[in-house]
Amino acid sequence: MSAPHRPAARWWALGVLSLVELIVTLDVTIVTIALPQAQAELGLSDGHRQWIVTAYALTFGALLLLGGRVADYWGRKRAFMLGMVGFGAASAWGGLAQSGTELIAARGFQGLFAALLAPAALAMLTVTFTHGRERNIAFAVFGTIAGSGAAVGLVLGGVLTEFASWRWCLLVNVVFVVAGLIGGKLHLTESKAEGDNRYDIWGTLTVTLGLGALVYGFTLAEAGWGRSDTIGFLALGVVLLAVFVRIQTRVAEPLLPLRVLLHPVRGGAFLVQAVVGSIMIGSMLYLTFHFQIVMGMSPLMSGLANVSMTAVIMFLVPLVTKILNTYGPRPLMIVGPLFSAAGLFHLAGITPEGSYLNQVLPALVLLGIGLSMLFIPLQNLALTGVEPQDAGVASATVNSTFHIGGSIGLALFTVLYHSTMESSLHSGNAQSAAYTDGYSATFIASAIAMIAASLISALLIRGTKSELMPQYEEEDTVVPAA
Known part of the structure; x- marks a missing residue:
């Protein structure tokens, strides 16, 4: 079936699809603020605590490519509606969980259904807005919501945890899901991809x-x-x-054609995106713990304290876009990780007595500058030299590598945190000092990973601006930020 033709129907569809993008994006961060409370109530160890984040990110990242194929072949609206129902049910289960095992399992099912929702929503957006100025506006709105979802999740998680309960960080999704189901039923139309449908x-x-x-x-x-x-x-x-x-x-019909990965520029972009995921999902989790456990911030203040980095990113996006159009992605991909590394090295200097303004805010500003240089070029580089039939899988791979990198990074950072903290305790340091020693170790490791990302960009992302950037028609295509 074709996309809706009436202008009003298209804009209502954009609202529904943008709501879905907000849900799956904010669910990466909304639980972060609630982790200390959830851990205490459910009796989770520090090692098991990380799986509340990892279960969602890992299943989402690993199943995203399959979810895109299911949506294309089975029907995008059908996949959307099933994904919404499943996501809502998993969220309700997690919000009512009585044990850590239940909560982790529920988060895994959230990731599974998010992997069906996200590609279905993007595909329907693509077939609903096919060309011209309306397409540019639609993708700009969709991309802005995707870029701001993490910040919304931090603030909303802080509000719900402080004034209600950590459980509402999951139960609130049910409200969004009901709105999405009603909107999807009224304003979305079915569409499918032509051709073979083998999985x-x-x-x-x-x-x-x-x-x-x-x-x-x-x-x-x-x-x-x-x-x-x-x-x-x-x-x-x-x-x-x-x-x-x-x-x-x-x-x-491979899930991930190796030709997508083996192109040096695209392969370099995927590696850098995995590093970015490891920082955003992995090490930055420990900054939230520092705010609440060491600095004694409330959940709400902790969420607001994290938002400064996202604010810098959103503020710099127009400037970064101009630099990208003028000089191409390579300079940004080399310099951006170095700014981020500088911010992480600064963050590694945190102490139990340190203030937010001196020890944290400058680091978050530097991180915001560095990450703003990466998010937009990464989406463009994912499509460098790609065949038309591989464009969807190449774009989805960028998102998959982000979440998979976050899962692996969080596991490694957790091991590093624990070993450093235990060593600090054995040396006779106070508990708060041992915590900050552990957090500092993760930030140092993250900074080194960012330096490695800069080197990867210098070695693999080579070519002129016209060679590295896909040739989109200015009036027809806008690639949303990650």
């Missing part, structure tokens, strides 16, 4: 189980890298991912 089930299973085993193995490393279970799960993850690569070379 790469074995590829999906091997990559999902492989990534899960790898992340779980890193989690077990907290008790020792030489333990048999640690080595076993890490080895299993590597083997399953190797099998996944093998499958992608042999099936007719």
Whole structure:
């Protein structure tokens, strides 16, 4: 079926689809603010605490490509409606969870249904607004909401946790889902992709189980890298991912065609995006803990304290867009991670007695400057030299690598945090000093990862501006920010 033709119907559809993008984006961060309360109420250890974030990010990232294919072949509106129902049910389950295991499982199911929702929403946006000024406006609105979703999640999570309960950080999704279902029923029309509709089930299973085993193995490393279970799960993850690569070379309709990954520019962009994900989902979680556990901030103040970085990013987006159009993505991709690294090194200097204005705010400003240089170029670089039939999977891979990088990064940073904190305690330091020592170690590791991202950009992202940037018609296409 075709997209809605009446102008009013199209704009109502944009509102519904933008609401969905806001839900799946803010759910990465909304629970972050609530973690200290949820951990205390459910009796979670620090090691298990991270899985409340990881379960969502890992399933979302690992299943995003399959979700896009399901939406294209089964029907985008149908996938959208099922995804909304499933996401709402998983959110209600998580909000009512009576144990850490229940909450982690619910977050995993949230990620599963988000992986169906997100690509369905973007695909319907694409077929609803096909060209011209309206398309530019629609993608600008959609991209702005995607870019601001993390900040909305932090503030909303702070408000709900402080004035209601951490459980409402999940239960509030039910309200959004009801609005989305009503809007979807009234204003969205069905559409499907033409052609073969075979699914790469074995590829999906091997990559999902492989990534899960790898992340779980890193989690077990907290008790020792030489333990048999640690080595076993890490080895299993590597083997399953190797099998996944093998499958992608042999099936007719691979989940992730290797030609998308093996292009040096795109491969470099995906690696940088994985590093960015590890910072945004992984190490920045510990800044929230520093605010609440060490500095004694309320959940609301903690959420507001985090927003300064997002505000810098949003403020600089127009300037970064002009620089991108003038000089191309390569300078931004090299310099941006260095700004971020400087901010993270500054953040590593936190102390129990330090103030937000001196120790944190300058770091968040530097991080905002650096990340603003990365978000927009990354979307463009994902489509460099890509064949038309691979454009969707290449764009989705950017989002997948962000969440997968966040999952792996969080597991590794958790191990580093615990080992550093335990060492500090054994040295006779106070609990608050041990906490900040652990947080500082994660920020130093994050800064080193950002320097590595700059080197990756310098080595792999080569070419002139016209070679690196897809040739979009100015009036017809706008690529939304990550």
